[in-house]
Amino acid sequence: MQFRTLGDSGLRISVIGLGTWAIGGGDWKFGWGDQDDSEAIAAIVRAVELGINWIDTAAIYGEGRSEILVAKAMEQIPVASRPLIATKCGRVALGDGEIGKCLRRDSVIRECEASLKRLNTDCIDLYQMHWPEPDEEIEEGWQTLVDLKAQGKVRHIGVSNHSVSQLQRLQAIHPVTSLQPPYSMIAREVEAEILPYCGQQNIGVICYSPMGKGLLTGTFTAARAAA
Template identity: 60%
Template sequence: MEKRRFGRTGMEITPVGFGSWAIGGSGWAAAWGPQDDEEAIGAIRRALELGMNWIDTAAVYGLGHSEELVARALKGVPEPERPYVFTKCSLVWDGNGQVHNVLKKDSVKRECEDSLRRLQVDVIDLYQIHWPIPDEDIEEGWEALAELKEEGKVRHIGVSNFDVGQMERAGKIAPVETLQPPYNLIDRGVEEEILPYCRQNDIGVIVYSPMKSGLLTGKMTPERVRGLPADDWRRNHPEFNEPKLSQNLKLVAKLREIGERHGRSPGEVAIAWTLRHPAVTAAIVGGRRPEQVDGIIGAAEFRLSEEEIREIEAAIPA
């Protein structure tokens, strides 16, 4: 699989990496419903077999469980074959599992120690602030990341869900090396200002939810939405319910039509569409079972023609 330079980090990463939000399992506010741990580990190992060289996780996914599963999946993998591991801070939980946004320096540093322990590593390849909340504490949180880098506990530092103004504030303290924003055919808010800023400033971009959390995979139907587990956050999301669901599934029909011309799935077409943007280094793709990874890996090498891009954009709901 080809590799791309990840902004100013200098890391060379594959165009798709494994996203481990969904494998965190049940029991927290942004859960995707129950998850079989062995299938999750199998999905990570399948992603590595197929050539992905990075994994994105976060402390909050499954309230620590996702990071623990990443460690289990990588146990015994020889050093030359080990993928980069990226994780995030700023979302902490209490004894009742309630999640809170915290960017105080002592909290961020404590989170880093906890992530190092759960991931069973001595250093984290990329450490990111998950959300710029509270806004007034951005500078304090970013100072903590800069210090962790100086201390050698993390190799690179980045942000997620930040706008241009917030990145500029952080950049006065230490360079912002990477950004992780949401980006897909339905969520295009980063195109106007944020992606051009990143390209201009050599900030590597890994986009999340390129398939809109499964909506653009070609496997989502009204029946499947109704059958989602009670604690799957998608059940109540507007894009997964009418009137938007029908509009979005018409877009998926176009992705399927284009994919069939090339032997690609609708999800692979959706991912390839995000990768066409010159500011995007790579896309985070989740998989809860090994066969799901098989269904999206082709996006790394698939290239849409200009005509196909126009076809897709004509089908996007207003």
């Protein structure tokens, strides 16, 4: 396995990580269908055995289910071999199947505390704002992440799906350790501005959906894609 340093964090992370969107199951708005919890846990354990040293999740994945499964997988991995855990805030389950968007301070703090509990940890390795929405709240949300870092509840802070102009607004408050953009052979928009900017600013880039949500795996038939 190859490793690279993530932005200004000093963290050496494997060039391949494991995302956990799908293991949240199908009982929420953006679910990928039913999942077997034991298979999900086994997949995480096996990924670590093969050299992956970071797991990416989010509070909204399965409305907390993914984080819980990640924590259960950690119980099966020796402490010295446990991977770094990255999770996200800013998408909030409203209780009626709908998903809200909120980066207000009180909401972000509640999300962080809930994630710490579900992940069974006292500090999150990388805490990220999931989306820059609402746009007018990104500075408040980012300052809250800065404060959570100062309190020792998170080690490093980053964002996902932000534009260059939004990154610049956040950088004026505190350096951004990492950005998660979608990037694959069929989604290359970030090459124009975002990747060059991140390179100049030493912002680590963690690409998500590198296989185009499965379209690049070679397993999709026309019928499956249509479904």
